[in-house]
Amino acid sequence: MKSKTIRRWSFIHTWSSLVCTLFLLMLAVTGLPLVFHHEIESLLGDAPQYRQLPADTPRLDLEQLVKAAEAYRPGEVVQYFGWDDDNPEGLFAITAASADADPNTSHTFGLDSRTGEVVEMPSANGGFMMVMLRLHVDMYAGLPGKLLLAFMGLLFVLAIVSGVVLYAPFMKRLRFATVRRERSTRVRWLDLHNLIGIVTLTWALVVGVTGVINACADLLIDAWRNDTLTAMVAPYRDAPPLVRRAPASQVLAIAENAAPGMEADFIAFPGTRFSSEHHYAVFMKGATHLTSHLLTPVLIDASTLAVTAVGERPWYMDALGLSQPLHYGDYGGRPMQILWAVIDLLTIIVLGSGLYLWWVRRKVNA
Structure with missing residues (x-):
């Protein structure tokens, strides 16, 4: 690779990493307890008994x-x-x-x-x-906080891609996993930074991409409401306001009959952001571990309890549903939780060592 191209990729890697590193450190530290949220809630006595x-x-x-x-x-x-x-x-x-x-x-x-x-x-x-x-989700800043974290996630993905590009010529000079212990502290940390970064590459890409998707959840939900939900409730566009809500006693059984082989995940009552003023919305999930994260809405008239629509899932809501558990390591039980936690800790080392290497190089060049 030509030296000019290497310098260009090095510039991209350095600054995309630096801009997002502090945010990523915060996300890595807060994400660690979230991987074990069930266990921590039980330990703290916060889980329902x-x-x-x-x-x-x-x-x-x-x-x-x-x-x-x-x-x-x-x-x-x-x-x-x-x-x-x-x-x-x-x-x-x-x-x-x-x-x-x-x-x-x-x-x-x-x-x-x-x-x-x-x-x-x-x-x-x-x-x-x-x-x-x-x-972890919005830094207590609502949608602006989520969008800022989504941008940091995109920079993280760019830093990963540029790091891989730089790693290829670097490894032509050294065997894989070489750490030059006889060299200076900076060189040893450079070798460790590159080694841990390439080992955690796939995980970092998965968590980075799913993190960006999750951070855009509000926008995706708004798109679903403006597109799919609006179409489902279109016949009620000019309906008078709901006067009396029918009792919810049979809503669950009605939804299960409308979506056989599925079970309820949650019910949105009339007037909420996941339903309409005139409907109960029962979100049904599949029976397998994978399909349990893919939700199908069943709309039930809140006055007559008649099923008015069974919605299809747009691709972006499927992407959101699958990315949320994958981001936190919820798919594979305890072994996957431990794997996620270990790689999270390794990522903290990569981020910290990257800051150290930039600071040392800055002092040398000063």
């Missing part, structure tokens, strides 16, 4: 659970119900002052589906894990 009851204890219907949730949070309405994968008897309830309230103003808690008893979830309402999640 439900009473032990006989296995044949009947469950309350959804409308009874709605009343239990609204009685617990007077003056608020239920926005969403979601099922707890770790506790079959439990579900998550999200309430807020109004159906269309900002998600950051809502309150999340657990509900025992057999008794209607409430189980508080500190981790979902400002606990340690929520702090880590907000820092």
